[in-house]
Amino acid sequence: MGKRWSCKATGENLLAQAKEKVTALNERGVEPHLAVVLVGEDPASKVYVSNKIRTCESLGIKSTFHKLEADTDTDSLLSVVDELNGDNAVHGILVQLPLPKQVDESRIIAAINPDKDVDGFHPVNVGRLSLGEPGLFPCTPMGVIALLRDSGHGLSGKHAVVIGRSNIVGKPMAQLLLKENCTVSIIHSRTQNPADLCRQADIVVAAVGRPGLVDAAWLKPGALVVDVGINEITDSEQARKLIPSESKKMKSFREKGRVLYGDVNYFSCLETAELVTPVPGGIGRLTIAHLMVNCVVAAELQNPST
Amino acid sequence: MGKRWSCKATGENLLAQAKEKVTALNERGVEPHLAVVLVGEDPASKVYVSNKIRTCESLGIKSTFHKLEADTDTDSLLSVVDELNGDNAVHGILVQLPLPKQVDESRIIAAINPDKDVDGFHPVNVGRLSLGEPGLFPCTPMGVIALLRDSGHGLSGKHAVVIGRSNIVGKPMAQLLLKENCTVSIIHSRTQNPADLCRQADIVVAAVGRPGLVDAAWLKPGALVVDVGINEITDSEQARKLIPSESKKMKSFREKGRVLYGDVNYFSCLETAELVTPVPGGIGRLTIAHLMVNCVVAAELQNPST
Incomplete structure (x- = not known):
């Protein structure tokens, strides 16, 4: 039985890093x-x-x-x-x-x-990421890397499967995992038997925009699961399938007629995974925390200390 | 039993494309x-x-x-x-x-x-490739895509395994295969059990600089195998392991004391693969043919036909 993967400590670490750099810049x-x-x-x-x-x-x-x-x-x-x-x-x-x-x-x-591009979306920064050069890189995947590093599980040699190939998450995520010496597989809408490949992963990052796509059948026991998807569920049939009837989430759905849900079937995956990030209250805070890091890195880039 | 994958026709196609564009530009x-x-x-x-x-x-x-x-x-x-x-x-x-x-x-x-960068190595072109924007892209991986397309096997949904993660071949190769809707896995020196993952591939591209690394045990029956490696073998023990004693290649090694050999154990892989590109006489000609395409594309970029 796996655990809810709190992103709070990593978020605080990133903000503390940013704060420290702000102080040094102010000085x-x-x-x-x-x-x-x-x-x-x-x-x-x-x-x-x-x-x-x-x-x-x-x-x-x-x-x-x-x-x-x-x-x-x-x-x-x-x-x-x-x-x-x-x-x-x-x-x-x-x-x-x-x-x-x-x-x-x-x-x-x-x-x-490009040196002011705190989102890391400029072609030059995208190129620098792929080439292994310094630059400003997308906040969500950078936040995920910080979370994985903080987990103490080690990244080198692990098989990471990235689900989704967007320019904002999937592709930079794959590049960053490769830089960390992971074996990287990218699966997407055209992949045949995605669950078969995903089941080989030590690390799964889902960023595809399909609520509850990844369930326990997609996972190897002990996998680390990062859920980057944020979807709104309004259909009660879908809610019934994805959310246990006794849970707080279902209670909230019954009250409001809608609920936020990730790409990962959280309740199912907890049975097989070691750690699963929640949605909401998971990766989102890392995105914004890493944006702060990028802001101070950009200020440093433009004000090199002699 | 597989076949030698000739790159000749694709090379000629690429040169014919370039020639046609030269004529149009001249006009x-x-x-x-x-x-x-x-x-x-x-x-x-x-x-x-x-x-x-x-x-x-x-x-x-x-x-x-x-x-x-x-x-x-x-x-x-x-x-x-x-x-x-x-x-x-x-x-x-x-x-x-x-x-x-x-x-x-x-x-x-x-x-x-970047618009004159016919090698496609500039960070802006690397970024454009990842983002799916038009640009000038590296010649060897572009040549491999042309070969795969010409083979008539179709790329969408196929599982492609890229062995190696260099900036010149491995990484842009993975990006281009992804663009063709392949499921893409990248394996490298830190990968645990690379053969296990490679054995799931419909398409294997080896670009790692280790002579004969990929043999029949790495392949699924019917795989398409592209060998981008060019290594020189001078050690006779290694030659004996990789080259059949009756072959022309061994004859050449005995005469010269050295022989060019790819990352793929060609003779072993032929038993399991459907097609295997030879080294030398394989992908090399596609690299130079695609360079010609890039030259004329660059000339077009700088002289848009209103």
Whole structure:
């Protein structure tokens, strides 16, 4: 019987690392500064952005918030990015995704100065990650690596299976695990018999956006399971299949008619895995904590200590 | 019993594609032009460079050869690269690797204009490959993809195992196979029981630099085996283990005291695989053929047809 894998200690470690670097930068007269750009009124994006800004404040990282109208076009957004690139007092630029349809997202990302690209989405940073060069790398997969390292299980030589191949999680996750000397397999929607390959994994990272996809039948006994998916379940049949009727989660579903659920069938996987991260309350906090690390690393990159 | 996998037809297809594009460019008044830079006197590099230049000539791609002294430093080489970047008549820049020890290779690669980077080694092109954006991508893995496509076996949903994780072959190979909707596993020196994972592969690409590492025990019956390794065997004990005593290859070894051998135990693998590429006379020709494609693609990138 496995255990709930708390991400709290790793999150606190990352924030403490960031805080320490803030202090060192302040002593050199540098005030790390994140510029956050939000286009439009997406409610989820607003919540994310305000969490990021609040976490900056708690660590003494200055933040400025640039709120643009929902009908902003690519050129207007490019000129905001250009201005922030040119402002030496701004060390990190975060353009909250997704952007409205009329905006060319990849042009915006490619316009950010790679050394200010705290999301790690710029092609140069993606390339640096693959090449093993220093750079700024995506926050969620970096947070997962911190969690795995803190677990004390060791990564070198372990077989890690990444489920999903997004640019934001799956692909950088695979690169980072490879850098840690894991054997890495990537499975996705076109994979035949994904459970067969997954069952060989010492480490499973699920980031595919399908609620409860990974269950005990996908796991080797003792596997470490990281759930990066965040899905909303509103269908009661689906809820009934994935959530034990006596659980707090089911109680919450009955009350609200919806519940957040990961890509991992948490209750089933606990029977076979050693550790399973919960959703919500799992990896999310590591993403934001690593964003803080990236902000101070960006400030360091732009202010090398002699 | 498997067959020798000839790369000849795919090589000719790639050269024909390049030739067609040269003709189209010429009709628009553009003469594709590759600048080749060689530092020092490495005999293998000299052979590679002269093959590349000869192949350019055969297709009507202009080439210029920039030969620098073995003691050239990073700054001098950077200024050569800068000059070629600034020359609008030059569409492709190839700095032959490896560079002498005193030169900072990654600084040189990062200095090349990504749109002239016909080797596909620049961080921006590495990032574009991972992100699924258009760009110039490494020639050997691109050649392997062309071979696999030409085989008519289909790639989507197949399990591909890449052995080796170099920046030049292993990592871009994995990215390209993923783009083709393969399930991809990457194994390397730290992998425990590599044969167990490899035996599940429909497609095996070996690029690890260990002569004859992959033998029949690593393969599922009917696997497609691509051998990217080129190793020189000089030890007669090793030759005796890897090469049948009656073969032409052994005859050649007895005469010269050395023989080229891939990462795949060719004679053993033929018993189990469906197709195995030979070494030499296999993938090498695809690398150079795809370099020609990259040269004309670079010329097109810099001369968009309105």
